[in-house]
Amino acid sequence: MVLVACGPADEGSGSRSGTPGVTNDSIVLGSSLALTGHAGYLGTQTLQGAEAYLRYINDHGGVHGRKIRIKAVDDSYDPPRCLANTQKFIIDNDVLALFSYVGTPTTVKVLPLLEEAHVPLIGMFTGANRLREPPNRYVVNIRASYYQETHTAVTNMITELGIRKIAVFYQYDAYGFDGLIGTELALKEYGLEPVARGSYIRGTLDITEAVEKISKSGAEAVVMIGTYGACARFINLARDEDYNPIFYNVSFVGAEELARRVGGGNATVLMSQVVPPPVDDGTDSAASQYVQLMNKYFPGESPSFVGLEGFLNARILVEGLKKAGRKLTRERLVDAIESIRNYKLGPGMFITYGKHDRQGLDQVYFTRLQKGRFVPFTDWKTLEKMRGSH
CATH class of the missing domain: 3.40.50.2300 (Response regulator)
Structure with a gap:
């Protein structure tokens, strides 16, 4: 099952920029995650949280004039299916980056593909050490391990x-x-x-x-x-x-x-x-923004810790896209994320990356x-x- 999120399926049909997944008016990301099965709640919540922020960004003009879309494919938390989904993303060559994968056995399975194809994977709902050590240029973790x-x-x-x-x-x-x-x-x-x-x-x-x-x-x-x-x-x-x-x-x-x-x-x-409580405390924190945007784009759905993780994944992705500029490539996106310093997400929550620092947050609650x-x-x-x- 493929879901095209954050915009209609024919959005962003402008001419190609020469970079996979990027046209004059769109950026396409690939996501393999559990949308059904015994981990389905985790995947749907992660995707929903990410969508809440990306819809907000798209409603305000996108990033450098481009709207962001997610091609989300169900892997049911099954490593072989995740591998097959990821191979298709890479072979079809129609996504800029991989985004918001869910689970250790699934995500670890695709690590060799990232190295070989030089495709970045940004924001995973897993704290596995294998995704952190040794540092991998194309793997960007947000949460603590x-x-x-x-x-x-x-x-x-x-x-x-x-x-x-x-x-x-x-x-x-x-x-x-x-x-x-x-x-x-x-x-x-x-x-x-x-x-x-x-x-x-x-x-x-x-x-x-x-x-x-x-x-x-x-x-x-x-x-x-x-x-x-x-x-x-x-x-x-x-x-x-x-x-x-x-x-x-x-x-x-x-x-x-x-x-x-x-x-x-x-x-x-x-x-x-690994994220603060998903409540609106009246501040300008990411948690408050997440709750507000969930109420706007997914009325009736309850905010969750898992959804807030997906939301933070999208925040870091967008910050990287902004820093990468209009001349967007995979390598420029990775370089841009590596340049993020003290990006504030809320009280006591600051994101910093570097060439050998592939994890943004260290807090445990x-x-x-x-x-x-x-x-x-x-x-x-x-x-x-x-x-x-x-």
Whole structure:
């Protein structure tokens, strides 16, 4: 399924500029992401957030007189499909850049193509270390990494809560391995290692064995590197069996969908985020702008952490396009993004890139599930009372 977003299909039919995906009046981007399947919520939210900003830009004349369109193709979070979609984008030679991919196993699969074709990939909904080290000229990350998320969470659990027995529940693929390694590295700093490791196969909800293995270990906290369906099933099954550790999830899990599937109950469910809460606080922050533009272009749709990530992807893309100028090429776009310094997205949020700095943001925020939704918190000591009530 192909969606042509941010404008009608025949928009931008002006003469070619000589650069793939660029005409006199349009810029076309290619995006392979999950629009259906067990990660469909993540892809649709990412795309919607990006579209909210790009529609706003297009309504105000575009960038240097060009409107921006996204060719979005569903890969259902399946690596071979993502690879095939990306090969088609490159062979057809009709997109300037790749944009807002979703997931580690899918995105990692296309890395060799980027190097070979010199096609930039801008803004991915994944914190995989493989996309950051070693630095790749054609890979532009916006958000913090899984290593940063898990390190900050593990550090707080050990130093603030005194927890020493931490297990890992992970998806058995590149995404899960990345989170597992990040957790192991963080634990190693304190002379620890996971008391148990339990996994499941991507695309399934077969988590019973993992729950049994981890619950028997007596882990006081479980680091969860999975998708919302599997993580919610793990939490619900553990709760049914009266096993109540702290359940900590990384940002990729998807806060709103996990909250919906876990529901109420007394489980202590935490999640790290790599963007601030998606609320309009009356400031000129990117979060406030995102909520306002969602209300304008997608009335009735709820803002989300995932959608805000997509929105930030689009903000950085547009800033790069502006800096690249009217004589747009792939190389000029990459050079332009590398030149971004202290680009403000909100209070305490500044983006800076460089030749060896391929990630814009480093902030990690924490939320906890409360009354059916994830709310921000900063005081880890308050969690002790929550644990004591279980």
